[in-house]
Amino acid sequence: MKIDVLVAEIGSTTTLVNAFAHVEADHPVFFGQGQAPTSVLDGDVRIGLEGAIRDLCKKTSVDSIEYTEMLATSSAAGGLKMTVHGLVYDMTAKAAKEAALGAGAIIHQVTAGRLRRTDLERIREIRPNLIMIAGGVDYGERDTAIANAEAIRAMELPIPVIYAGNVENQEEMRLIFKDAKAPLYLVENVYPKIDQLNVEPARKVIQEAFEHHIIQAPGMEHVRDLVNGPIIPTPGAVMECGKLLYEQIGDLVILDVGGATTDLHSVTVGSEEIARILVSPEPIAKRTVEGDLGVYVNMHNIIEIIGKEKLEEELGFSVDAVTESYKAVPETKQEFLFVQRLAQEAVLKATERHAGKIRYVYGPSGRSTLAEGKDLSQVKYIIGTGGALTRLPDRIEMMKAIAQHNKNGTLLFPNEEAKILVDDDYIMASLGVLSKTHKRAALYFLEKSLKLSLL
Numbered sequence: 001m002k003i004d005v006l007v008a009e010i011g012s013t014t015t016l017v018n019a020f021a022h023v024e025a026d027h028p029v030f031f032g033q034g035q036a037p038t039s040v041l042d043g044d045v046r047i048g049l050e051g052a053i054r055d056l057c058k059k060t061s062v063d064s065i066e067y068t069e070m071l072a073t074s075s076a077a078g079g080l081k082m083t084v085h086g087l088v089y090d091m092t093a094k095a096a097k098e099a100a101l102g103a104g105a106i107i108h109q110v111t112a113g114r115l116r117r118t119d120l121e122r123i124r125e126i127r128p129n130l131i132m133i134a135g136g137v138d139y140g141e142r143d144t145a146i147a148n149a150e151a152i153r154a155m156e157l158p159i160p161v162i163y164a165g166n167v168e169n170q171e172e173m174r175l176i177f178k179d180a181k182a183p184l185y186l187v188e189n190v191y192p193k194i195d196q197l198n199v200e201p202a203r204k205v206i207q208e209a210f211e212h213h214i215i216q217a218p219g220m221e222h223v224r225d226l227v228n229g230p231i232i233p234t235p236g237a238v239m240e241c242g243k244l245l246y247e248q249i250g251d252l253v254i255l256d257v258g259g260a261t262t263d264l265h266s267v268t269v270g271s272e273e274i275a276r277i278l279v280s281p282e283p284i285a286k287r288t289v290e291g292d293l294g295v296y297v298n299m300h301n302i303i304e305i306i307g308k309e310k311l312e313e314e315l316g317f318s319v320d321a322v323t324e325s326y327k328a329v330p331e332t333k334q335e336f337l338f339v340q341r342l343a344q345e346a347v348l349k350a351t352e353r354h355a356g357k358i359r360y361v362y363g364p365s366g367r368s369t370l371a372e373g374k375d376l377s378q379v380k381y382i383i384g385t386g387g388a389l390t391r392l393p394d395r396i397e398m399m400k401a402i403a404q405h406n407k408n409g410t411l412l413f414p415n416e417e418a419k420i421l422v423d424d425d426y427i428m429a430s431l432g433v434l435s436k437t438h439k440r441a442a443l444y445f446l447e448k449s450l451k452l453s454l455l
Contacts, residue, residue: 001062003031005438007430008049008227009234010074013038015048017056018430019065023441030425030445032060040076040219049226071229071433073237076220080210080233081128083109085119085152086165086191087135087144090280095190096134096164099199101287103206104236105130115148120155129217130209131159132202133173136166138192145169149176158182160209164190164202185209197281207232230436235263237432238385239287242267244435244442246285248454251379253414254428255350255399256386257343259296259328262350263289263386270375274356274412277371286374288354293346295339295388296328302342305349315341329387336393343388344398348405351376356412371412379414383450385423396420425449 004023009016015038019031034056039047053065082105086093089112097110108126111119123131131152135145145165149172152161158181163173170186177184185208188201211231215223223231232240242254242265251268267285269275292301303311303319312319315337322338330336356373382399389395403416427449435442447454 001031001057001060001064002066004068005229005434006053006065006067006070007434008052008070008072009429010040010045010048010072010076010223011038011234012076012079015039015045015052016430017049017052018427019056019060019067020434020438020441020445023434023438028441028444030427030448032056033427034059038076040217043219045076045220045223046226049223069229069437070227071437072223072227072231073234073429073433074214074220074231075234078106078129078217080105080130080206080214080236081126082107082130082132082206083111083123083126083128084132085111085115085134085148087141088112091194092134092136092165092191094280095197095199096132096202098197098283098286099164099190099202100132100206101289102199102236102239102283102285103203103210104233104239104287105206106289114144115151120151123152124155124157128159129213130162130206131157132162132164132206134163134165134190136169136189137194138167138189140166142166142169142172146172146176149173153177153180156181160185160213162187162202162205162209164188167192182213195281197283199283200285203236207236210236230433232433232436234429235265235287235289237429238263239265239285239432240435241428241432241442241446243285244432244439245381245383245446248443249381249452252381252383253351253376253379254383254385255347255389256384257346257350257388258294258386260294260298261289261291262293262346263287264350264354266354266374266376266379268374268376268379270412271378274371274375274377277369278356278375279370279372282356282374286354288350290346290350290353293350295342295346296326299323299326299342302345306341306345311341330392339388340392340394340398343392344394344401347389347398348401351402351405351413352411358410358412373412375412376414377412379418381421382414382418383421383423383428385426385428387426390423390426395422421450421452423449424451
């Protein structure tokens with residue numbers, strides 16, 4: 001069988017392939033999906049990819065699959081591990097962190113100011129895929145970023161460095177990293193002026209650097225034998241999909257509750273009223289990842305957040321009995337009820353941590369109103385993707401509960417008018433990378449999966 005595009009999602013445990021045909025036609029076809037265990041830890045990513053293709057053939061009753069293009073998203077080999085180093089935590093360090101998260105990175109370290117010996121030792125222990133240095137507005141403070149670059153260069157690490165700080169330092173950076181073991185990427189400043197974020201150029205370069213260097217990760221060396229198109233981090237692909245949707249339907253959030261983490265992506269400008277009282281700027285496209293909110297690997301964290309006694313009172317059965325038998329995918333009625341309650345808590349807590357809030361400050365002239373964090377009040381659509389929010393029976397109610405969770409009105413949450421959409425085909429990550437080469441086809445498949453009119 002000849003198809004146009006295969007998109008692989010190379011996860012930490014499972015590899016999926018989605019097959020698309022007639023991608024340049026008016027009515028492209030989602031041919032089918034196959035999956036197999038990821039084989040990166042076995043030393044060769046191709047084993048899992050080929051297994052997923054065989055599974056696709058079996059499910060679609062064809063002998064073999066031939067494809068013109070194969071694209072990929074990957075969170076295998078530890079995903080995109082980064083460390084981020086800025087000048088002031090709430091300014092350049094935060095801006096660099098936003099750029100890295102939006103590109104799909106897993107951030108293992110954020111520092112502000114000059115790197116100490118303990119910071120440098122931590123970088124060596126983490127062994128990140130990329131190191132990002134920022135610091136100073138354009139034509140402002142220079143010395144901290146230069147000192148940090150020199151300290152990192154002296155470590156002789158075979159790790160690419162992205163410099164996204166004061167533009168006046170770029171020539172210095174070229175000299176510092178001349179003849180280094182890995183390349184230096186120079187991009188526009190992520191914080192060029194006070195209260196101005198500029199994260200998109202850095203995000204693009206982070207994804208390009210990831211694509212270039214992921215093929216050197218253990219087990220990933222042969223990925224280019226099969227994948228001949230873009231490879232981007234899986235969370236970054238979901239963000240690409242979110243930005244594509246934003247162009248069509250406006251302000252939105254995308255929630256992905258997983259077994260280990262909960263990701264929330266928002267693409268929204270927010271309201272002018274809140275913008276006037278915002279303490280510090282926020283990016284239009286923002287991603288947060290909550291490493292303690294997972295409904296399988298981290299289920300005990302969520303049980304603790306809810307309270308075990310309260311959870312048992314709500315559910316009417318022993319939590320211990322369920323956790324002993326539960327194996328990632330719920331099967332019994334009790335397991336479904338248990339996982340749905342955990343997923344509900346993950347949705348609410350992740351939204352609380354992602355969204356901003358109103359704060360009142362009292363001074364000599366009376367009470368002042370300030371806003372901190374991301375304003376989600378103008379969001380028109382709340383979209384669920386990932387296993388929990390595309391497969392659990394009460395997924396719609398879980399997302400509707402977000403607006404009802406803002407009882408005192410001080411949280412900058414979406415309101416009850418926001419529409420709930422579900423990624424029924426569970427293909428938003430695949431469509432994010434597909435949009436890089438076939439934008440119209442990606443929109444067509446999004447339209448089908450979300451049951452929306454986009455074209």
